[in-house]
Amino acid sequence: MDQVKQVIIAGAGIGGLTAALALAQGGRQVVVCEQATQLGEVGAGLQISPNASKVLRALGLQGRLQALAFEPQYASIRDYRSGEYYLRAPLGKAAEFRYRAPYWHLHRADLHAVLAEACQSAGVSIRLNSPVMSYQQEADKVVLQLANGETLTGDVLIGADGIRSKIREHLLGPEQPTFMGQVAWRGVIPVDDLAVAIKPEACVWAGPGKHLVTYYVSGGKQVNFVAVEEKAVWRSESWREEGDISHLRHAFADWHPQVTGLLDAAKSSFIWSLNARAELSKWHDNRVGLLGDACHPMLPFMAQGAAMAIEDAxxxxxxxGEHDVPTALMNYEAIRKPRTTKIQQMSAANAGLYHMHGGVLGKAKLKAMQLATAVAPKIIQSKLDFVYGHDVTS
Ligand SMILES: Cc1cc2nc3c(=O)[nH]c(=O)nc-3n(C[C@H](O)[C@H](O)[C@H](O)COP(=O)(O)OP(=O)(O)OC[C@H]3O[C@@H](n4cnc5c(N)ncnc54)[C@H](O)[C@@H]3O)c2cc1C
Known part of the structure; x- marks a missing residue:
């Protein structure tokens, strides 16, 4: 077998660093090229469901992450005005028992820092200020070109460079991701600044054309919020910019007092345009493969984008570790694509549910979910089992 020795990874996001750690622990020499001049992540939370925490545990990170995490007691969907529960599925110990791994809420910067530290201890070389541009394949190696003119040679190149991946562009040609008609506001608020009590749940407040998610991060010291609003167009050139907090408060002004009280305490927020891509025709070519948002960006309405990148890694x-490079990349795509495509579709379908699309009909769908939870909980459970029960480490 053509033994993989040198791996090059484009992108030091959560997917790229998880892959780097797993490969370095398997004895490979790994270089990660990151365009940013400093390592870090945005000030926002991340839900790490059991399917992803199983991977992080297999990589030896459970102790460090558990200390930084918050374990939600329920996954809930509530009415934007009345606060009525349409769904309240147990997480916490119940999820840990069912899926044999914890459900964590983490600050993204905490997860990223733990991964970066573990990579460095495992001997991964992380090169900052190193934007990747393109690559060339030779018979038994791949040569990566950096923007500064330098080249790096390896046995395999992994494009973990996010939704606007240069490696994807080189592999499949230029194509902009599709704006999904929604923007997300994200922020974190210290608990001490809050005048309203937020429940220890992963809570979706569902309302017409909008929804808002709340959960605790940083071991319960901060509350993370993600507010999603439908927008016909995104005029800004940037796909992330500082948001006007007064606009955010105005957009949710007639919502439940827990929502308005939370937004009253928010001091700042960033806005993201939400983009996605249709299923790609392929994720690999000979010695080059894609991972995470580079090959399957998705709407965040199942909180599974980073979890899928972690599973991919x-x-x-x-x-x-088991096959020559072309065979390994072919097997990897065959194993991963059906699952990530299905979860992309499930995430997109949740937009209609959370935003009560169809007016009265939209609300009726949430009521039907409420009824199903009471009389046929197995229907809801089987959807969650497909996502959270998966174990790529077994
Ligand atoms: C509002 C919102 C909420 C979300 N909530 C959740 C959640 O709760 N749970 C969950 O699992 N997922 C969630 N996601 C999805 C998750 O954030 C992404 O799916 C995940 O970050 C993808 O990781 P990645 O490593 O593939 O890509 P990225 O995180 O985008 O990392 C890519 C890295 O590559 C670098 N890079 C880019 N271009 C180059 C280049 N040319 N050269 C070198 N480096 C480059 C970037 O700087 C970055 O460091 C959410 C997303 C959004 C928008």
Whole structure:
């Protein structure tokens, strides 16, 4: 077998660093090229469901992450005005028992810092200020070109460079991601600044054309919010910019007092345009493969984008440990694509549910979910089992 020795990864996001760690632990030499001049992540939360926490545990990070995490007691969907529960599914110990791994809420910067530290201890070389541009394949190696003119040679190149991936562009040609007609406001608020009590839940407040998610991060010291609003167009050139907090408060002004009280305490927020891509025709070519948002960006309405990147990373590292590079990349895509495509579709479908699309009909769908939770909980459970019960480490 053509033994993989040198791996180059484009992008030091959560997907790229998880892949780097898994590969370095398997004895590979790993170089990660990151365009940013400093390592870090945005000030926002991340839900890490059991399917992803299983991977992080297999990589030896459970102790460090558990200390930084918050474990929500329920996953809930509530009415934007009345606060009525349409769904209240147990998480916490119940989820840990069912899926044999914890459900964590983490600050993104905490997860990123733990991954970066573990990578450095495992001997991964992380090169900052190193934007990647393109690559060339030779018979038994791949040569990566950086924007500064330098080149790096490896046995395999992994494009973990996010939704606007240069590696994807080189592999499949230029194509902008599709704006999904929604923007997301994200922020974190210290608990001490809050005048309203927020429940220890992963809570979606669902309302016409909008929804808002709340959950605790930083071991319960801060509350993270994600507010999503439908917008016909996104005029800004940037896909992330500082938001006007008064606009955000105005957009949710007639919502439940827990929502308005929370937004009253918010001091700042960033806005993201929400983009996605249709299923790609392929994720790999000979010695080059894609991972995470580079190949399957999705709406965040299942909180699974980073979780899928983490699962990808583990499967890819395992395949590269067992097969020659082209076979490993082919197997990796065959294993991962059906699952990530299904979760992309499930995430998109949740937009209609959370935003009560169809007016009265939209509300009726939430009521039907409420009824199903009471009389046939297995229907709801089977959807969650498909996502959270998956174990790429087994
Ligand atoms: C509002 C919102 C909420 C979300 N909530 C959740 C959640 O709760 N749970 C969850 O699992 N997912 C969530 N997601 C999705 C998640 O954030 C992404 O799916 C995840 O970050 C993808 O990780 P990645 O490593 O593939 O890409 P990225 O995080 O985008 O990382 C890509 C890295 O590559 C670098 N890079 C880019 N271009 C280049 C280049 N040319 N050269 C070198 N480096 C480059 C970037 O600087 C970055 O460091 C959410 C997303 C949004 C928008």
């Amino acid at each position: 583990y499967v890819l590292a395992k395949q590269l």
